[in-house]
Amino acid sequence: MAVSYKKLWKLLIDKDMKKKDLRAAAGISQTSIAKLGKNENVTTDVLVKICKALNCDISDIMEIVDDTKTH
Numbered sequence: 001m002a003v004s005y006k007k008l009w010k011l012l013i014d015k016d017m018k019k020k021d022l023r024a025a026a027g028i029s030q031t032s033i034a035k036l037g038k039n040e041n042v043t044t045d046v047l048v049k050i051c052k053a054l055n056c057d058i059s060d061i062m063e064i065v066d067d068t069k070t071h
Helices: 007-012 017-028 030-037 044-054
Strands: 002-004 064-065
Touching: 002 017, 017 030, 017 044
Parallel strands: none
Antiparallel strands: 002 064
């Protein structure tokens, strides 16, 4: 299982926000933004800050996806 933040990027587009706008609004580091961009794990604290800044629920910005390939 893996984490996908595609929902976050779609939400930013809908809100006409750039990553730097999110970083400023949520008060998170450039490193956290980079990890999100690579679908890497970030702390729950970072996710909560993003949800507060965007006034949304955690399920609106991320989802768990099956990363196993079936042949």
